[in-house]
């Protein structure tokens with residue numbers, strides 16, 4: 001099968017770097033209210049995000065918990081996760097000292113797209129939800145369920161049937177993360 005469990009996990013941030021760069025340059029044109037902040041509706045007007053199966057989750061990443069406006073600073077901070085690793089020097093995260101686009105931070109960003117209830121674990125259900133969005137309608141629920149099971153089996157080392165962040169890091173192929181295997 002084309003869908004190997006570990007490659008599936010790599011599909012989690014299916015927005016390309018060039019798409020993000022375009023979004024970045026469009027912040028001001030997106031800001032219809034000209035108040036220096038973007039609403040969810042502003043983001044939903046972006047075609048690349050509108051057609052992206054994980055578009056809503058990626059949009060959510062731009063909004064701090066409980067807020068409905070994304071200011072330019074937060075916008076840039078979220079975008080920084082998508083920059084290629086060689087830009088690291090310009091992207092220092094002052095709080096942790098680690099660049100936002102380091103492998104760990106990129107993985108954490110991806111992990112959070114799955115972990116909807118923010119309990120720091122990806123459950124089978126959360127995995128299934130993402131798989132369903134990614135693969136479309138050509139795969140039956142049964143097949144999808146078995147892909148989810150295999151993915152969890154491959155990643156889960158402590159036997160709780162969930163994928164923790166440390167388990168997630170171990171199964172993600174380094175090269176795939178470094179390059180970000182985006183869907184165009």
Ligand SMILES: [Ca+2]
Pocket residue numbers: 114115116117118119120121122123126
């Ligand atoms: Ca969870």
Ligand SMILES: [Ca+2]
Pocket residue numbers: 155156157158159160161162163164167
């Ligand atoms: Ca586990």
